[in-house]
Amino acid sequence: MEFVERVRQLAGIDLSQYKRPQMERRLAHLRDRRGFSDFRSYAQALSRDPSLLRELVDRVTIQVSELFRNPERWADLRARLEVQAVAPLRAWSAGCAHGEEPYSLAILCAELGLEADIWATDVDERALEQARQGVFALRALANVSPERLRRFFEPTDEGWRVSSAVRRRVRFERHDLLTDPYPHDLDLIVCRNVLIYLTDAAKQRVVVGCARALKPGGHLFVGSTEQLVGIDLCGLRLVAPFLYQKADGP
Numbered sequence: 001m002e003f004v005e006r007v008r009q010l011a012g013i014d015l016s017q018y019k020r021p022q023m024e025r026r027l028a029h030l031r032d033r034r035g036f037s038d039f040r041s042y043a044q045a046l047s048r049d050p051s052l053l054r055e056l057v058d059r060v061t062i063q064v065s066e067l068f069r070n071p072e073r074w075a076d077l078r079a080r081l082e083v084q085a086v087a088p089l090r091a092w093s094a095g096c097a098h099g100e101e102p103y104s105l106a107i108l109c110a111e112l113g114l115e116a117d118i119w120a121t122d123v124d125e126r127a128l129e130q131a132r133q134g135v136f137a138l139r140a141l142a143n144v145s146p147e148r149l150r151r152f153f154e155p156t157d158e159g160w161r162v163s164s165a166v167r168r169r170v171r172f173e174r175h176d177l178l179t180d181p182y183p184h185d186l187d188l189i190v191c192r193n194v195l196i197y198l199t200d201a202a203k204q205r206v207v208v209g210c211a212r213a214l215k216p217g218g219h220l221f222v223g224s225t226e227q228l229v230g231i232d233l234c235g236l237r238l239v240a241p242f243l244y245q246k247a248d249g250p
């Protein structure tokens with residue numbers, strides 16, 4: 001479809017790999033709101049008007065997040081890292097939005113005294129620019145305890161800024177889970193609330209990529225609505241709710 005191709009060229013996002021009914025509903029809503037009668041005229045306008053393109057990318061990528069989203073799941077992860085972690089921990093936060101997830105992980109590691117190299121990626125470069133700043137409004141910090149807020153954040157005029165000691169542990173880079181090569185020898189992949197938006201075929205490819213990217217014994221941490229059912233888990237097994245582990249050894 002011409003529209004999908006245009007968005008791929010302009011934004012580097014392949015809409016055909018996201019669940020179609022939801023995506024179509026969202027985009028048709030935007031198109032109607034901007035007064036275009038069909039996707040062809042909307043596609044032409046996207047090439048001319050960067051603000052329309054920006055609006056579309058925001059709508060497609062859904063960057064809703066918060067630090068320690070689903071706190072009980074982060075507590076499970078913390079417990080596992082406490083007993084099993086190798087140092088330095090090689091971790092990847094894929095689909096990291098504004099950095100809420102990799103900074104949560106960096107905070108856990110700091111609390112556990114664990115050296116960590118955290119690679120944080122997203123398909124949206126603008127989200128990454130914001131992530132590098134590490135500044136959050138209070139609503140993103142609802143699950144951050146007063147003690148963590150005191151220890152790992154400093155108040156600024158724009159919001160609460162993650163301390164430089166935590167920021168230093170995280171490297172942000174653009175990466176598209178659907179088209180770019182995956183890293184390897186990882187101990188942990190945090191990929192939460194991204195898979196739910198993908199077609200089954202795309203989800204399967206991401207899970208295969210993640211399974212290969214992990215070391216034996218490494219973990220994949222997914223979002224709290226993302227049971228990996230009906231797909232080949234490629235040697236990953238569920239070890240805690242929404243936490244999968246790659247088999248140890250061949």
Ligand SMILES: C[S@@+](CC[C@H](N)C(=O)[O-])C[C@H]1O[C@@H](n2cnc3c(N)ncnc32)[C@H](O)[C@@H]1O
Nearest residue numbers: 061062063065095097122123176177178192193
């Ligand atoms: C709902 S947010 C999830 C943020 C965070 N992981 C969490 O669970 O709170 C989804 C994120 O995935 C990113 N994303 C969507 N498609 C992607 C892709 N193909 N490759 C990498 N990131 C992608 C979006 O830009 C967005 O930041």
